[in-house]
């Protein structure tokens with residue numbers, strides 16, 4: 647079904663979203679603070695709006711993809727939203743999403759918050775995912791249209807959930823990047839080829855370790871941190887050994903030290919017999 651969709655914000659991501667919606671046959675009206683960014687999309691079939699209100703008047707689904715929540719508020723301020731569904735795909739914090747949801751629904755519109763788990767080049771391609779939270783009714787109504795941009799995944803009624811899960815996924819990613827950077831510095835200190843280490847040793851190892859994480863999640867959900875794999879005392883000694891080896895190689899273990907701190911704190915509470923999953927209780 648072809649929908650009338652307004653898109654506010656034509657940066658790198660907003661433009662990619664519009665391209666995918668046009669390709670799926672939707673009627674898309676676009677607005678951007680810097681009007682020239684609409685030119686290529688108008689050439690592809692989008693309709694240009696001179697103001698956010700003009701765009702919103704033309705779309706029953708309003709997709710916002712702006713810099714941040716304050717700019718989203720600036721753009722939607724004074725724009726009639728009655729009867730619309732606003733899908734805010736701007737990155738922000740859970741508290742901002744909840745506050746924006748109240749503000750938008752108070753003006754007679756449905757609200758979905760979204761976390762885009764993709765870069766612009768991945769939009770409309772396999773592997774692109776957008777997390778949504780907020781109004782289930784709005785999600786069900788527009789799911790086929792949302793699917794044109796990326797796999798849409800509804801996560802719950804709390805509008806703050808999609809940004810929270812987005813941030814949680816980024817947290818996992820940054821943790822992995824931190825580990826990679828420390829490993830790279832250590833490998834480089836020995837003059838070993840980093841590309842070879844990464845492709846043939848590190849990546850298969852990380853994939854095997856990541857496959858264990860659902861079991862860790864089950865431990866954390868049960869609150870039972872007992873282990874038959876390796877206890878905190880062994881890991882405390884292991885990380886201590888790592889840190890000493892880094893110093894001996896002339897490499898700073900700065901990104902590892904916070905982990906060591908939490909392990910030490912947990913062990914100091916007399917819980918060194920538990921597994922690493924228990925560290926979550928210290929956080």
Ligand SMILES: NC(=O)c1ccc[n+]([C@@H]2O[C@H](COP(=O)([O-])OP(=O)(O)OC[C@H]3O[C@@H](n4cnc5c(N)ncnc54)[C@H](OP(=O)(O)O)[C@@H]3O)[C@@H](O)[C@H]2O)c1
Pocket residue numbers: 655656657658659660661678679680683711712713714716717720721735736737738762763764765766
């Ligand atoms: N790019 C990615 O890989 C990616 C991935 C996931 C999520 N996201 C999220 O998607 C959102 C947009 O990212 P992007 O990559 O498209 O950024 P971008 O290329 O920098 O575009 C930012 C957009 O926000 C507009 N804007 C900024 N301040 C504004 C204001 N005060 N009033 C009105 N419009 C304003 C800009 O308008 P002008 O053109 O006039 O400057 C532009 O349309 C961000 O929240 C980002 O975190 C991006």
